[in-house]
Amino acid sequence: MAGKAAVTAAAAAVGTLKGRVGAWWRSRREAARRDTGMSTAEYAVGTIAAAAFAAVLYKVVTSGTVSGALNSMIGKALDASF
Numbered sequence: 001m002a003g004k005a006a007v008t009a010a011a012a013a014v015g016t017l018k019g020r021v022g023a024w025w026r027s028r029r030e031a032a033r034r035d036t037g038m039s040t041a042e043y044a045v046g047t048i049a050a051a052a053f054a055a056v057l058y059k060v061v062t063s064g065t066v067s068g069a070l071n072s073m074i075g076k077a078l079d080a081s082f
Contacts, residue, residue, distance in 0.1 A: 060066055 061070070
């Protein structure tokens with residue numbers, strides 16, 4: 001009899017754990033549904049940040065040092081013997 005009670009208690013504990021995990025996943029799915037995508041303000045900030053990054057990258061790539069290094073690297077690659 002004690003073995004059957006232990007099995008029943010273990011099954012109830014597993015059922016309770018499954019219920020808690022299921023409830024947690026449901027809450028996560030609901031939170032994800034409520035917060036889908038970016039708002040217009042977030043798009044504006046993201047666009048400005050991307051444009052600023054592009055401007056900085058352009059300045060770096062067109063600087064004399066980097067431009068010379070890129071030209072040298074490309075020249076060496078084109079002059080390589082096969």
